[in-house]
Amino acid sequence: MSADTIFALSSGALPSGVAVIRLSGPHVPRVLEEICGGVPAPRQAALRRLRDPETGDLLDEALVLFFKAPASFTGEDVTELQCHGGRAVVARILEVLSARPGCRPAEAGEFTRRAFDRQRMDLTEVEGLADLIAAETEGQRKQALRQMGGELGRLYEGWRKRLIHMRAMIEAEFDFADEDDVPGSVADEVWIEASDLSREIQLHLTRSKSGERLRSGLQVVLMGAPNAGKSSLLNAIAGRDVAIVTEEAGTTRDTIEVHLDLGGYPVTLVDTAGLRADAGRVEQEGIRRAKARGETADLILWAVEPEGVEPDAEEAELGSLLTSGVPLWIVRTKSDIGLKGGTLPKRDSSGTMQEIQCSTWNREGMDGLIDALSVFASEMIAVGEAPLATRQRHRHFLKDCVASLDHALAQSHLPQELRAEDLRLAADALGRITGRIDVEDLLDVIFRDFCIGK
Ligand SMILES: Nc1nc2c(ncn2[C@@H]2O[C@H](COP(=O)(O)OP(=O)(O)OP(=O)(O)O)[C@@H](O)[C@H]2O)c(=O)[nH]1
Ligand SMILES: [K+]
Numbered sequence: 225m226s227a228d229t230i231f232a233l234s235s236g237a238l239p240s241g242v243a244v245i246r247l248s249g250p251h252v253p254r255v256l257e258e259i260c261g262g263v264p265a266p267r268q269a270a271l272r273r274l275r276d277p278e279t280g281d282l283l284d285e286a287l288v289l290f291f292k293a294p295a296s297f298t299g300e301d302v303t304e305l306q307c308h309g310g311r312a313v314v315a316r317i318l319e320v321l322s323a324r325p326g327c328r329p330a331e332a333g334e335f336t337r338r339a340f341d342r343q344r345m346d347l348t349e350v351e352g353l354a355d356l357i358a359a360e361t362e363g364q365r366k367q368a369l370r371q372m373g374g375e376l377g378r379l380y381e382g383w384r385k386r387l388i389h390m391r392a393m394i395e396a397e398f399d400f401a402d403e404d405d406v407p408g409s410v411a412d413e414v415w416i417e418a419s420d421l422s423r424e425i426q427l428h429l430t431r432s433k434s435g436e437r438l439r440s441g442l443q444v445v446l447m448g449a450p451n452a453g454k455s456s457l458l459n460a461i462a463g464r465d466v467a468i469v470t471e472e473a474g475t476t477r478d479t480i481e482v483h484l485d486l487g488g489y490p491v492t493l494v495d496t497a498g499l500r501a502d503a504g505r506v507e508q509e510g511i512r513r514a515k516a517r518g519e520t521a522d523l524i525l526w527a528v529e530p531e532g533v534e535p536d537a538e539e540a541e542l543g544s545l546l547t548s549g550v551p552l553w554i555v556r557t558k559s560d561i562g563l564k565g566g567t568l569p570k571r572d573s574s575g576t577m578q579e580i581q582c583s584t585w586n587r588e589g590m591d592g593l594i595d596a597l598s599v600f601a602s603e604m605i606a607v608g609e610a611p612l613a614t615r616q617r618h619r620h621f622l623k624d625c626v627a628s629l630d631h632a633l634a635q636s637h638l639p640q641e642l643r644a645e646d647l648r649l650a651a652d653a654l655g656r657i658t659g660r661i662d663v664e665d666l667l668d669v670i671f672r673d674f675c676i677g678k
């Protein structure tokens with residue numbers, strides 16, 4: 225257990241109406257005695273004058289809250305000083321706190337780290353909290369709140385307990401095999417249950433992409449020939465002037481992204497360099513980046529203007545993208561100047577290609593395009609009732625768990641105690657997601673995501 229008392233400004237940028245300075249650790253009661261003359265009753269706001277104990281100098285008037293261990297966020301004694309949010313006020317209070325013996329500024333995520341160390345939260349809840357602080361859309365907020373509330377952790381912990389129980393049953397039967405008149409019957413039931421659980425986890429895994437997409441946002445990439453109107457589309461969808469638009473082919477070289485909230489779903493829309501064969505060096509690099517983004521996209525919007533340039537090069541590119549499996553929509557741009565045939569991309573036989581016509585000049589078709597994107601996002605993300613895995617880390621250990629389970633199930637010729645060992649490995653994989661099993665190497669990575677004061 226830590227001997228240090230940590231402190232930090234836990235509220236946002238200064239100046240602000242109110243600023244919250246939080247302290248956690250064993251010296252909290254003593255520090256409160258020193259700076260405000262006593263420890264207020266737990267969980268009751270008390271208006272106090274804060275003073276520098278060295279000089280008696282008045283620092284500010286603040287609302288002081290005290291949370292007695294273990295009933296606090298960190299599980300330690302915690303206090304929150306709600307002071308005035310002026311830069312000089314906060315700076316002076318932090319300076320006085322620094323001078324208290326045993327007190328030091330908190331590192332990023334250190335309050336949460338203490339909460340985890342004292343088992344106030346499991347790792348999935350910690351991640352949910354980080355996601356809640358980072359949430360930009362309604363969908364993200366809801367998902368993060370559920371995860372912080374422990375839904376995902378409980379699901380994994382439930383599975384882990386089932387695995388531990390199964391292993392105990394196998395071992396009990398093994399130990400008492402001589403006395404049992406129907407040997408093997410308990411084990412048979414255990415393996416049926418193990419096979420059910422494996423299927424349950426695999427189903428959860430197939431849906432995990434949704435959770436990750438909701439957390440990190442859908443990637444929608446604008447591609448097409450130079451001057452097709454990609455940057456104009458980005459600006460029109462974002463509703464502000466993000467990318468430079470000129471009549472010169474090859475205006476956009478680097479990839480440019482905007483983060484959008486489409487009906488509560490996060491979407492990153494990426495503008496790219498127009499694809500063409502005879503590009504200069506900078507533009508070539510831009511084209512390489514465009515293709516790279518296209519390959520990992522959730523959706524490509526392929527912009528085609530009424531009189532397309534270089535139909536052959538464009539069609540070759542489009543052809544290879546269509547076989548890559550990334551969903552692709554054709555956006556016929558500049559509809560205000562009429563459809564003149566231009567480059568007509570060939571429809572693929574699967575019929576997954578959707579066509580949308582629009583103009584950024586008179587905004588014809590723009591609302592339709594934005595609506596279609598919102599529907600696409602909601603379908604791709606499709607958040608249901610069951611909690612979803614939200615990180616690659618979760619998926620990794622879930623796969624480990626299923627692999628161990630399936631290994632055990634496939635080895636019916638082996639002695640039960642060897643197969644039971646796989647059940648232990650499967651349970652440990654789940655324990656690593658919630659942080660119940662040695663995850664020391666993971667912790668720094670997870671807590672680094674946090675800001676100071678959380
Ligand atoms: N008439 C008409 N012109 C448009 C429309 N959208 C864009 N343009 C014009 O088309 C030209 C190219 O537009 P951009 O948005 O720069 O095209 P781009 O695909 O980003 O071009 P690069 O970045 O060079 O590949 C500009 O002169 C735009 O003003 C439209 O809806 N109607
Ligand atoms: K252009």
Ligand SMILES: [Mg+2]
Pocket residue numbers: 454455456467468469475476495496498
């Ligand atoms: Mg452009």
